[in-house]
Amino acid sequence: MGACIRLPTCRRAGFAVADLIMRGVLDRHRDLRFGVVELFSAWVPLLLVTLDGRFSFYEQFGGRPLAELAMRPRDYSRRQVRLASFGFERPALLAALAGDLFMFGSDWPHREGLRCPVEDFVASCGQSPESVPTLYEANTRWLLGS
Secondary structure: OOOOOOOOHHHHHHHHHHHHHHOOHHHHOOOOOEEEOOOOOOOHHHHHHHHHHHHHHHHHHHOOOOOOOOOOHHHHHHHHEEEEEOHHHOHHHHHHHHOOOEEEOOOOOOOOOOOOHHHHHHHHHOOOOOOOHHHHHHHHHHHHOO
16 A cells, blocks of 8 residues: 655645646636635745746756746746735745735634734734735735736
């Protein structure tokens, strides 16, 4: 009987995002918007740093790319993906490393969610809705198409 390997949920989300990009799904479907919510987001900068390198590596050693892409792989994330972030993950730092991809996340009204979502998030990350409208509103509106 084979061993079962369980990857952390955030790793599985990273693989899904990478697969959508590297196989050309986001290139072929430019209007597709993809959101990752109810997970941590600190893994995103590392994923974006490695996407371009992995794509080039596969092309060099596989003889051809997985898909013909019009842009660098990481640029598809910036164009079509948004991610919910918790305040303790320091979304300003994540945005400085990965781009303006992050949205306010609290897990409210679940038990493990923040009691006062906006106030607790602001206290945790030090950024107010007025100072970072993309984090608190604009990225979510964009994702939902409103």
